[in-house]
Amino acid sequence: MRDQRQGTDVNIKWAIVANDAPFNLEGKDVKVYLKNIYRKTEVKDFSVEGNKLLWTFYGKDQKHTGKYSLELVINEGAVGMATTDKCDFINLVDSSC
Numbered sequence: 001m002r003d004q005r006q007g008t009d010v011n012i013k014w015a016i017v018a019n020d021a022p023f024n025l026e027g028k029d030v031k032v033y034l035k036n037i038y039r040k041t042e043v044k045d046f047s048v049e050g051n052k053l054l055w056t057f058y059g060k061d062q063k064h065t066g067k068y069s070l071e072l073v074i075n076e077g078a079v080g081m082a083t084t085d086k087c088d089f090i091n092l093v094d095s096s097c
Contacts, residue, residue, distance in 0.1 A: 013054050014052065014086060014089075025052075026050060033073070040071070067090075070085060071085040072084050
C-alpha cells in the first residue's frame with residue numbers, strides 16, 4: 001500500500017491473475033467497486049485491456065482520507081459469478097508532511 005496525497009488524480013491499472021495466469025476480462029460482465037470505511041462506490045468509467053482494468057481516481061472525487069480497497073465482480077447476481085478484491089491498495093492522506 002502506498003500513501004497518496006488526497007486531491008491528486010491517481011491513474012489505476014489493476015491486473016487480474018487467476019491460477020498464476022492473466023485472466024482475460026474482455027467480453028465479460030464486469031463491475032468494479034472502490035471501497036473505504038464509509039462507502040462502496042461503483043466505478044463506471046473504467047476500460048478493459050485483456051486482464052487489466054484501467055481508470056482514474058480523480059482528486060475531485062476523493063472525499064475521505066484513509067485506506068481504500070478495490071473489488072471486482074464478474075457476472076454479479078448470476079451463474080458463474082466470481083469476486084476478488086485488492087485490499088488496502090492506497091491510503092489517502094491529508095498532508096504529505
